[in-house]
Amino acid sequence: MIDYQAPMRDMQFILGELAGLPDVAALPHCEDASPDLVAAILEEAGKFATGVLAPINRQGDLEGCRLKGERVIVPDAWQSAYDQFREAGWLGLSLPPEFGGQGLPKLVSTPVWEMWFSSNMAFTMLPQLNVGQAEALLIAASEEQKATWLAKIVSGEWAATMNLTEPQAGSDLAATRMRAEPTEEGDYRLYGQKIYISYGEHELTPNIVHLVLARLPDAPEGVKGLSLFLVPKYRLDADGNPGEKNDVHCISIEHKMGIHGSPTCTLSFGDTEGAVGYLVGEPHQGLKIMFIMMNEARFGVGVQGVALGERAYQSALDYAQERVQGRNIVSGEAGQPILYHPDVKRMLVGMRARLLAMRTFLYTAAGWFDIAHHHPDTEVADKHRRYVDLLMPVAKGWCTEVGNELCDEAIQVFGGMGFVEETGVAQLFRDARIITIYEGTTGIQANDLLGRKILREKGATLHELLDDMRAVARVVREDSRLADLAVGLEEMLEGLAATTGWLLAQGKEQTAALYGGAVPLLYQLGTVVGGWQLVRAAQAAQRQLDHGEGDPDYLDSVIALARFYMASVAPEAASHARAVREGGQVLAQFPETGL
């Protein structure tokens, strides 16, 4: 079994120096996020992740979930871990105090959730669903609904699910068929089947609250006819406690490649009398509510990319420092650990460089969420909202793809041992494979980036971002010790500006060609954003070195990581750019019969 330690040094450095914790803590509603409190929270979370969640991760993978009749049996260790998680109040970290949460900014909850995902991804999907559902109810539920359901969801007393997918409606929710029929009592009866429902059934909590997309009888066709319903597993009695079983049944669970500890259920609604449900928000506004939550949800999956990559990196580093094999290619000495082989070092330095790039990007973006929500100056708030909107497909798409690469590379460091399940690194690789798929595949993220986030607004926000990144390069160029990094960044920025200009110059007849280059575009932008963040990190490290603050070894390594990224990762941006401009054209003309 592999260990996990929260990467506290990186977390603290990024929060304090790069993602603007002091600025966020100065915002209204964020005042609690004092450096001391944040440090204490991270430390406690780290202990919980290392001590409670990480040790049961492999056990959960081995046991998996079972269907017994309609019951779903999750791994044995889940109950105690969930009870401890709930009792410690971790669930409500970022949720509003009026419903029992702690109301801390996203910038603080992000590293904490990263720890949960690193230590036990399959388990963490359970409380994550509560946070997602709480956010939906906060947006759309009536005051009465909030009073009835929200506090229990925030505390975790009841569990939550999201029911979107149906067999014919995966990425395309317009094809949703689930029906909701109004009753004379003012509620609804739901009929239909939902698939891929994470934690759709289990016995960890006395009730489960399903949030379900369905169609009202008078609903218009397509996505504009979807409404959102709350459907509890057990209807509430007069005292608000779980009473009669609702007409919702788990009819099967999936046998998946990874996240075995997280049951993926097919739920059947309304086999007999109809599943009793309550409309959340206005009729036909279901998808709109989902869309409001989408940036948050996609951001969360991006964090999973860093989280799994981090644990994979830690295990690979640990193995590379222990395993003795071969001779040092420079000195010829035997008996050294494999870390001294240049290629093993290459993999580990490359992993760490991309981890630092992604983490800095995601935490910085978490700060943007907070500023967008809370900054009193609407112009400042709006600008950060625009950045969030533009870059969420990158946070999701790029960080999950890179997260997968890191898990893959960790196996390579382990060699044959990586292919053997007992080391645990194979599990990370299997678990990670879902993250580029759920909450919208990389292709869907890329289409969103290209269509809604760039073309629709004629590149306005992207140009704004380019200017901000150029400003960083300009400042760094003045420091002769870091000027090489500025050169690398500027080269990438010119490439991105050229790609953007080219995209915007294409006419409607180029639509297929443009979308054929959407994923390379997302990779190009991700690679550039990662480089920008590492240059910022190097700049902050140099500043601390100049002021005699911090650990010089650590700060030197940050600068060296930025340098490695510029030498070995940044050049990929140019090849992605060519795939955008040339690949899409070839594709558009490629005959399907040639496949």
Add this chain to the structure above:
Amino acid sequence: MIDYQAPMRDMQFILGELAGLPDVAALPHCEDASPDLVAAILEEAGKFATGVLAPINRQGDLEGCRLKGERVIVPDAWQSAYDQFREAGWLGLSLPPEFGGQGLPKLVSTPVWEMWFSSNMAFTMLPQLNVGQAEALLIAASEEQKATWLAKIVSGEWAATMNLTEPQAGSDLAATRMRAEPTEEGDYRLYGQKIYISYGEHELTPNIVHLVLARLPDAPEGVKGLSLFLVPKYRLDADGNPGEKNDVHCISIEHKMGIHGSPTCTLSFGDTEGAVGYLVGEPHQGLKIMFIMMNEARFGVGVQGVALGERAYQSALDYAQERVQGRNIVSGEAGQPILYHPDVKRMLVGMRARLLAMRTFLYTAAGWFDIAHHHPDTEVADKHRRYVDLLMPVAKGWCTEVGNELCDEAIQVFGGMGFVEETGVAQLFRDARIITIYEGTTGIQANDLLGRKILREKGATLHELLDDMRAVARVVREDSRLADLAVGLEEMLEGLAATTGWLLAQGKEQTAALYGGAVPLLYQLGTVVGGWQLVRAAQAAQRQLDHGEGDPDYLDSVIALARFYMASVAPEAASHARAVREGGQVLAQFPETGL
């Protein structure tokens, strides 16, 4: 469960037009490889792969292998499949007629083994071991040993294993500890433990012949002290039949991420009286014999990359043609299969382009093996031997890495269904993960390429190859219809020439930096070689079109695939080149304490 059909059109096109089947069939000892016979063999093999091996692939994954005491139980369906495989004579396809084989050239056996790996990788490792062992015995065994053992290995009556790895001796065989002590009878007793022994124990055959690396009492230290021994599971009685059980015991099997149907055993030799073994070849020459076989073995794993990628591609294409979801981004129409989404098409065209590149490369290289072995003009034979030596690390390293990428991309085409085991594509992804590791990791291939194959001979063969590739580009440039492909190829060749020049100009003090760039170098060379092969393919397709031969749709698609490769894959060569030159430098200076 996913289907498999041998990609006959590609195989025939490559064999006939690109890999030189007519030339190979004109070589001494290769005369049997007439077009008609080869077509008949491919057809029969295709039927066997589709009808016998493919249908039991998933069953083998689900059942896996079990240890019962010392017995290893393999999947139920293996026995019948193995008996059919053996009885049909597939095992001896490329082995010498004097021991019961058919003696067909490697160019013919390569597509056939590709089919076996595509249809059932875990099963195929069993007969593959017989071929490998037969080749070792042909090189090194005495006439008496050949008479006793070889025909049974060629026919598959007995199974074979290769015993190299020990817990402390993985990539570094110098650390081998297994002892072999001579007896008064003239044979040896072996003592020690071997791990990661594929098919180390099973009951599919009445005997198993282990080939084991061990040290004689007077052996020098390191790799020069290893000898090769033949150790049967059952010693032979006076009639040459399996008799007394030898002192070899399976003490555990690994729980692996993939190839579940292939048992990976820990074998203990000599727990009591010592395992009786027979020296093969001269004392202390064991590793030399292994090295002679190494190009063949590595080539075989490269073929696994194409094979698994091909099956992944077929399943992804099939799914993309069936699954209806979303709207056509150009026409706005609903109800079309996902193949019409530009990004899905991008993935499939990219998969097919890389498959054609790899397959053309590997079959062409198979032809080089045959020419190297059989060409009467030693200058011609030597040149092809040099190409084999130079490019085997690329065939193994690059084709397995790309094979993994294709399996990964196939999952992405399937979306959520790809993560669910029942579609079978997840199994391909898991199975494939070992191929970049065994027979030498990608890092080891890259070190071999850089050190032994380029630096040691001052780039002589690489320069020869560059000239050959430039000649192709020059010819193609004259055809205005393909001149764009020549431009793309020439750009890559200039980049490769620059990298080569730079490598050769570095001094000893740059050793760590050079080896830190070895894997990017292997990727660069692989990308260039793939592009060269696709330009050759486009050239052959154009020639057939001009002569009114072949299926114009297919031939057009070959040219379009080359074009897509130049637009979307070839640009990566330039980014790898930068990682070679710049990344290694940064790495060499990177402090290990920064990890």
